[in-house]
Amino acid sequence: MLRNYIATAWRGLLKNPVYSAINIGGLGTALCACLLILLYLVHEYSYDLFQANRDRTFSIYSVSPADKASFSESMSFMTGPRLAQAAPGVVRYTRVDMFPGKFRLGDVVPRKPLFVDDNFFQQFSFRLDKGDPATVLNRPFTIVLSRTLAQKLYGSEDPVGKRLSYNGKYTFEVTGVAADPPSNAYLDFDALCSLSSFAFMEDKQWTIKMEQNVEPGNFKTYIQLRSAADTASVLHVLRQLAAHHLDTTYYHTTGSYRYALEPMQQEHLEMHVGRATEHEYLRIFSIVAGLILALALINYMSLATARASVRAREIGVRKTLGAGKGNLATQFYVESALYAGLAFALGLLLFGLFKEPFLELLRLHIDDAFTGSPRFIAAAALLMAVTILLAGSYPALVMSAFNPMDNISAPSRGRAVRRVLTVLQFTVATAMIISLTVMKKQIYFFLHKDIGLNREHLLMVRFDRTMAPHYQAFQAEVAALPAVTATSVSLNGLFGGIGMITIQDGAFAANPLMVTDMETDSAFIDALQIRWRLRPTDPFWSADPRNVVLNETAVKALGLPADPRGLRAPGMRVSKIAGVVKDFVFESLIRKPDPVYITASNGSFGGGGTLLIRTRPDADTHALLASLEKIYRRYPSLFPFSYQFADDAFEQLYTTQIRMAGLLGAFTLLTIGIACLGLFGLSTFATLQRTKEVGIRKVLGAGVGTLVGLLTRDFLALVGLAVVIAAPLAWWVMQGWLRQFAYRVTVSPWILIVSGLGVALLAILTVSLQALRTARANPVDSLRNE
Structure with a gap:
């Protein structure tokens, strides 16, 4: 009987090519889109599910006392050891240096290097191709390379036992090779260096010295608990430890950071740990996938029921000859399965063609192996089953329920339902x-709004700590180029990382205020063409490091008078307000401007900084970049010349x-x-x-x-x-x-x-x-x- 149903469905498919093409083409295209979105969703929700201890592993994060929407996922160097010693529920801790900076290994700059504790491979389920997980990082100056980086450095040669130069200053021994982290791992790396090396590295020792308290810092700290039930007790101990520590050397603060534990498997999808992926967009694409599939199924069901009058005599004859409702329903389900199966095959073909462009548009990497993973295959199979069930249900139930005499007379059926589906x-x-038009309009608004500074014809060139002693000479040579109209130096550049201070003294003791601290040189405001509201009375204000320039938002937020020049800047022990600039955007227009302190730190960029270069509108960009690179190479630097246009950074x-x-x-x-x-x-x-x-x-x-x-x-x-x-x-x-x-x-x-x-x-x-x-x-x- 089933064979007869399939043969009948196949003949019907060939007999009505237009109807078949519309159904299979529309449904196949929709299924391709659904499979692409499904791949994205399943991948996003699968992060760190391969970690064996994920149910008992948590990371520590802090919430700013001044801005409840501001979170930090990094803690101090000593937070892990102190907590493990004080809380019996902690089995182990593992620290990951989140800001190791760029460095060279031989002639290669690793993409994602990390300094980690020696128990890294006991805490996490990353595989080692070579090396002992218990000892591979237990000595200073040892390093584990990813499979890809090992091949890049040594080809097919065994790298274990080899020695690598770290910035030409330290020597690390390769003790293992790790499989590349899967694309659904929150922690990404291509080199793992032993954290114990910090004690012997001059440029890292200050980190240990400065981060002895339990407070926000530079290290992502994971703790593994005996049981998830110990979370409350461990968190209580953490907050008690943090209450005893705070550095108030320079800023007036009393410290009221709120600390919490983040389950490992939730890190990727939680905004407060800094991921770009947002729940909102996952929900949007879930809805979009459902709508696309629903529209394709509506097409199928509408056309199937519309053709009821064509098949009415067939149905009537079958029922007159004894076919039951179940037989007819089965026949229609078989037909739906045939159409859905062919559509699914088309969808898989299109999925293979469009997967890479889709991922490129998302700027997302998904391992090829994930497409064949049981989790994705199960999700795709469920999609197929739901498609067959929904596609066949309505036509089968409606047409198999026709009265034989009505069927023979072939009346029009289901017209009202089809109209409703068309409207839908x-x-x-x-x-x-x-929605798309509004979204495009909002993005255009972002990219073309006046942000209070001129980001056009503005280049940013980063220099590291090796070049820092020579940055003024480098800046002078650049400023002498004919295509350059102005230069300035800033600690963090524009539209990237920024420094923050928390004001908790005086009126802000109960409700702290977060202020952006921009360390620049004296030319910063004029070079960026930021507009003054109140100019400094002293033209040499920037020569005194105690002078501070505020933006309008800072003046209002701090409750200062309209002309605050000469007053002390709240939150800073020794300071004087020199002037006020109009608000300008240095981050994103998604949020309103923060209060800003601009301090002229002339000659104090020892850790590196960013040279801001204002160019002539008619400058030859290629020639200018060539000149800049030539000048850059005259000075010692660990890294090759790199640059970014400010308008590109803003768009990012x-x-x-x-x-x-x-x-x-x-x-x-x-x-x-x-x-x-x-x-x-x-x-x-x-x-x-x-x-x-x-x-x-x-x-x-x-x-x-x-x-x-x-x-x-x-x-x-x-x-x-x-x-x-x-x-x-x-x-x-x-x-x-x-x-x-x-x-x-x-x-x-x-x-x-x-x-x-x-x-x-x-x-x-x-x-x-x-x-x-x-x-x-x-x-x-x-x-x-x-």
């Missing part, structure tokens, strides 16, 4: 177009939004295509059903325009209703999305109107093609058999 499809498509702040808008744009086009494909199928079928009616009307004198309007008006009315429903719905959704941005656009009525007109135009083109062809056909052809 175009409601979704219109809402996605409106919105990488997530730009990336997601690009993906939403692709999926919006797909949604529109699926909706129009379904509309084309329904309109084609409806037109064919009315061919004789059109022929009669044409014989009686109806014109082509009248006939086209007759055949399309019902569909266009449904699309119009969808636009009316979608506009307020999309407006409400995007208003919610825009609330996350401190600076945002408004959803103006023209966006709703233009988007609705665009959808209506697409619908007109879709339904008019077949209607026009039918209206222009010779009526004799349609009436010949009457």
Whole structure:
């Protein structure tokens, strides 16, 4: 019987090529999109599931007392040892240096080097190709290379026992080779250096000396507990330890950091540990995948039920000859399985073609092996099963329930349901177009808003601590270039890392205030063309390191008078406010400007900094870069010349939004295509059903325009209703999305109107093609058999 069902379904597929192509093409394309999104979602939710001790492993993080949205996942050097000694529930701790800086191993700069404790491979389930997990890092100046880095350095030669120069100053012995971390590991590395080496490295010893207290610092600290039930007691001990430690040497602070433990398997998806991946976008793409699949299934179900009148006699005859409802339902399920199976095969083919472009658009790396992992295969199989179940359910239940006598007379069935489904499809498509338009408008606003400084024609060149003693000579040579109009030096550059201080004295004892501390030179404000509100009365203000310049937000947040010049800057023991600048954006427009202290630290960039270079608008960029590199090479440096344009750095702040808008744009086009494909199928079928009616009307004198309007008006009315429903719905959704941005656009009525007109135009083109062809056909052809 099953063989008969399959044969019947196959004959029906070949007999109706247009119907089959619409169903298989639309469903296959939708399944490809769903598989791509599914790959992304399953990968994101699988982070660190391979870690054997993940249920008992936690990382320590701190919450700023001044900004509850500001988190740090790094703790001091001694936090782990002190906590392990004081809390019986801690089995072991492992520290990971989160800021090792760049360094050379021989002639290679590792992509992601880490300094870690010697129990790293007992704490985590990373595999070692060579070496003993218990001893591979138990001595100072030992290093474990990733498989990729080992091959890059030594080719096929065994690297164990080899010695590597670290910045030409220290020698590390290779004691092991680790398998490359899987793409769904939170900790990424290509070299692991023994943390015990710090005690013998001059440039690292200060870290040990300065980080003896239990407080935020430079080390991500993991602890493994005897049981997850010990979390509360361990956290209590941690907070008691932290309460006794705080450095108040320079700033007035009393310390009220809140400490917490983050389960290891939740780190990747939690924003407070600094990941770019956001729950919001995972939810968005989950919804988008569901909508795309739903639209494709609506197409299938609408066309299947629309063809009920064609198959009504077949169904009636089968039931008259004794076929039961179960037999007919099984037959329709088999047909659905055949269509879904072929669509799934097409989806897999398209998935293979579009996987790499999709991941490039996401700027995401996923191991090839993950595509064949049991977790992803199970998710794909579940998607296939759900598709078959949903695709077959409605047609099987509806058509198998027809009365035999009704079936033989072949009435129209399910028209109301099909209309509802069509409205639903175009409601979704219109809402996605409106959402995409708003998102694009917001991104354009970000990239073109006046941010209070001139980021155009501005280059940033980073120099390390080796070049730091010579940076003034380097700056002078650069400033002498004809294409350069101004230069300045800043500790952290623009649109990247920043220093923060917490003000907790005086009026801020109960409610601390977080202030950005920008260490620059005297030329910083003028070179960046930041606008003054109150200029310093002393033109040589920057010569005194005690002088501080505030932005307008700082003046307001600190409750200072309109002209605070000459007053002490709150939070700093020895200081004087020299002037006030207008607010400028140095991070992202997603949030409002923070209070800023600008201090002129002339000659004190011993740890390295960033040279900011203002160029002429008509400068030859290639020639300038060549000159800069030539000058850079004259000075000692551990790293090759590198640069970044400020406007590129600014654009990178919105990488997530730009990336997601690009993906939403692709999926919006797909949604529109699926909706129009379904509309084309329904309109084609409806037109064919009315061919004789059109022929009669044409014989009686109806014109082509009248006939086209007759055949399309019902569909266009449904699309119009969808636009009316979608506009307020999309407006409400995007208003919610825009609330996350401190600076945002408004959803103006023209966006709703233009988007609705665009959808209506697409619908007109879709339904008019077949209607026009039918209206222009010779009526004799349609009436010949009457």
